Amino acid sequence: MTAVSPRPAGGASFEMEEKRLRKKNLYLAVGLGLIALLLYVLALLNVFEWVLGR
């Protein structure tokens, strides 16, 4: 094992760790993407107008 492994200490075999890590990366990325999408939709729905009380 080289020193750079980002996997957290302990447990499972490395194969498993990599799978887990990729899943973790993917979920976080998709989550952030959804937040961006949500904001886009909110902007289009003119939430600003409502907030600004126009």
Added chain:
Amino acid sequence: MATVADTHGAEHEHGPAKGILRWITTTNHKDIGTLYLTFAMIMFLVGGAMALIIRAELYQPGLQLVDPHFFNQMTTLHALIMVFGAVMPAFAGFANWMIPPMIGAPDMALPRMNNWSFWILPFAAVLLSATLFMDGGAIASGWTLYPPLVLQFGDALPFTIFSVHLLGISSILASINIIVTIFNLRAPGLTMMKMPMFCWTWLITAFLLILVMPVLAGAVTMLLFDKFFDTSFFDAAGGGDPVLFQHLFWFFGHPEVYIIILPAFGIVSQIIPTFSRKPLFGKNSMIFATAVIGFLSFIVWAHHQFTVGMPVPAELYFMYATMLIAVPTGVKVFNWLATMWKGSLTFETPMLHALGFLVLFVFGGFTGIMMSQAPADLYYHDNYFIVAHFHYTLVGGGVFAIFAGLFYWLPKWTGTMYDEKLGKLHFWLSFLGFNLLFMPQHFLGLAGMPRRIPDYAVQFTEFNQMSSVGAFIFGFTQLLLVYIVYKCVKGEGEKASGEVWEGAKSHGLEWNLPSPMPYHHSFEGVDIQKAVADE
């Protein structure tokens, strides 16, 4: 895919692929960093050429070189290209090169998406530039894209909007990658609070980007609808309101200026300790101040709209909220000064640029506080005082930090020291040229010269001439920068050691690696646990 180092040792024994395909298909954070930086450099020269057209026209009152419509296309494209094409990609280049080695990761978390976030950019830039050659030329509304003016431009408008969408997508993808990398790929033992300031400032910047880019995208989508599908989001005749666009734009626009300045803060926070031979003073308060600035940047946007006729309570709110930003910013400046206090300072080129940043950024901050006074801003608004303010923060702050980072890390990337004499020459010519260029603009503004106009009253002539001379000095000095970087990349110069700067090892993981860092597996053979523990 190089997400995790261990499982594919054999397939990564090779170096980079050969030829152009290496750059098109690369998923390597170092290659992608280089691509971002190269792209930024090209855009910097393109946007700079546009600025020189502007300053050449403004050398004398009256109209000499270009017609007014083209002049306004230049101010618009100059700003869009500099902000989205030069400064932001340059910081993304630094992020790609330096975040993985700073946190002990083998690469970015999502390498293929990384490739894509870069390669969207050249297409967006070409699209944007191509509008210059369309019927009626590029849009000439200024980078703020205000309706109804912006809706009056022809073929260029939909292409510009598409380009803005692409630029936004690219930024969001890059931000997602940075956040995931920082959250999931830190070396064991490198806690969030131990993470270097550059990573911290980029983390917060990435969140700002994800939260505001979609709002800009929404706003320009509505422009598109108003233009082509008969909606009236921003058209009073149909029950809409043009001021709504301003709110949407500046809800993006003010955080955007912090998107540019926070990574600059990060770079300077790496450099000042190294050349003071002391740890960064008050690092926890630095992190906290960055987060507070990030938060405040969301609630001050309408200080760009003091003259639009908001209700008085709104004017007051945005005035006080804006003034608040000076507090965390002051914390940062204090900490940088305290880091230097009683340090054994040396003034190599990166440090010179970092100090140039400090002086110029603080100056720009002061004029910002002047303009945050709503009643005073009725006068400053839309005149050259504003132009001077934001160039002190964006160029004096942002671009000088980019120069600083470039000289600081170039030896680490290439394994070769840049030419120190030429580096210092570049700094001094840039610093003097910059001040000659923008200092007089404060006085032009105070005397009443409006921005975005190709002609002016004769009493403004002398200061405009100073400004134009400064512009050409600053502009042509950047050719020297290209030469210095070229020489360094070619390997002409002294070999750089792994540490590069005396004592740098104690200032970050990256200085424990050889220069240049290995193409794959930056940390091969380095005891990362020990390096983290030594931090």
